[in-house]
Amino acid sequence: MRNVYKALTIAGSDSGGGAGIQADLKTFQELRVFGMSALTAVTAQNTLGVQGVYPLSVEAVEQQIESIGTDLGADAVKTGMLFSAEIIQAVAAKVKQFGWNQLVVDPVMIAKGGAPLLQEEAVSALKTHLLPLAMVITPNIPEAEVLTGMTIRTINDRHEAAKRLYELGVKHVVIKGGHDDDDDEAVDVLYDGHEFSYFTSKRIETNHTHGTGCTFAAAITAELAKGRSVKEAVQTAKAFIQAAIEHELGIGHGHGPTNHWAYRQANLS
Numbered sequence: 001m002r003n004v005y006k007a008l009t010i011a012g013s014d015s016g017g018g019a020g021i022q023a024d025l026k027t028f029q030e031l032r033v034f035g036m037s038a039l040t041a042v043t044a045q046n047t048l049g050v051q052g053v054y055p056l057s058v059e060a061v062e063q064q065i066e067s068i069g070t071d072l073g074a075d076a077v078k079t080g081m082l083f084s085a086e087i088i089q090a091v092a093a094k095v096k097q098f099g100w101n102q103l104v105v106d107p108v109m110i111a112k113g114g115a116p117l118l119q120e121e122a123v124s125a126l127k128t129h130l131l132p133l134a135m136v137i138t139p140n141i142p143e144a145e146v147l148t149g150m151t152i153r154t155i156n157d158r159h160e161a162a163k164r165l166y167e168l169g170v171k172h173v174v175i176k177g178g179h180d181d182d183d184d185e186a187v188d189v190l191y192d193g194h195e196f197s198y199f200t201s202k203r204i205e206t207n208h209t210h211g212t213g214c215t216f217a218a219a220i221t222a223e224l225a226k227g228r229s230v231k232e233a234v235q236t237a238k239a240f241i242q243a244a245i246e247h248e249l250g251i252g253h254g255h256g257p258t259n260h261w262a263y264r265q266a267n268l269s
């Protein structure tokens with residue numbers, strides 16, 4: 001029988017379809033992994049910003065995960081927008097209950113337009129309850145600064161921040177370079193507790209980067225679900241997001257979404 005790989009995303013909904021659950025499911029599908037979701041919050045959002053945030057009850061989040069865990073199961077799990085300390089604790093308990101060790105945590109805090117997607121008091125719950133369970137964490141530079149309490153300007157700063165995050169129990173840390181001030185390259189740094197690896201691409205000058213972080217972390221999750229190593233998964237995710245940014249769709253009036261089918265099209269020829 002053909003093996004079907006399954007990935008679960010626990011995240012918020014982006015009505016505009018560029019980030020959140022929608023970006024995750026599109027990415028899973030493009031990478032031939034069966035996608036499942038547990039919604040934590042509904043956001044009213046488009047390319048111009050976030051117009052509303054409506055969190056779900058802890059019970060609703062728990063029950064969705066329970067429904068998946070007791071029937072379908074998951075080869076890898078990703079978390080995105082978790083919004084509150086209560087939801088984080090509930091998600092961590094379910095991850096433990098089902099023994100999901102291929103966990104990718106994208107520590108979503110603030111949308112590109114500045115809207116908060118995680119309550120400030122939830123940061124310590126993230127560090128205490130979820131990070132010790134993570135196989136991979138994928139902060140952008142501002143998120144890594146909040147989690148470590150240090151300012152990050154140079155590559156050496158990123159090394160130090162990655163070490164501090166590793167000390168919290170995360171097995172692999174990827175500090176992304178989208179927010180770096182390098183005009184030529186976008187460099188993501190991976191730390192596995194022993195060595196650093198660098199994933200470098202040409203920086204594309206574009207306004208259409210809504211959902212890049214979600215898409216990148218979802219691609220890592222999909223590849224882990226298929227049994228790839230973390231290094232291989234990050235390599236594919238980097239190629240996936242590069243294609244998605246490069247072949248922008250040009251829709252909406254603000255920060256447009258990336259193109260989730262670009263990687264597949266590039267690999268068809």
Ligand SMILES: Nc1ncnc2c1ncn2[C@@H]1O[C@H](COP(=O)(O)OP(=O)(O)O)[C@@H](O)[C@H]1O
Nearest residue numbers: 140176177178179186202203204212213216241
């Ligand atoms: N302008 C760009 N050109 C090429 N790659 C980019 C660009 N902006 C972001 N990336 C890549 O997209 C991914 C997400 O990065 P980042 O923007 O830092 O995350 P977030 O969306 O969470 O803020 C990373 O792999 C990063 O290197």
Ligand SMILES: Cc1ncc(COP(=O)(O)OP(=O)(O)O)c(N)n1
Nearest residue numbers: 012019020111112210211212213214
């Ligand atoms: C519902 C929801 N989840 C996550 C995000 C943040 O997504 P990200 O990939 O970091 O992209 P930007 O918002 O920074 O463009 C979101 N916006 N909505």
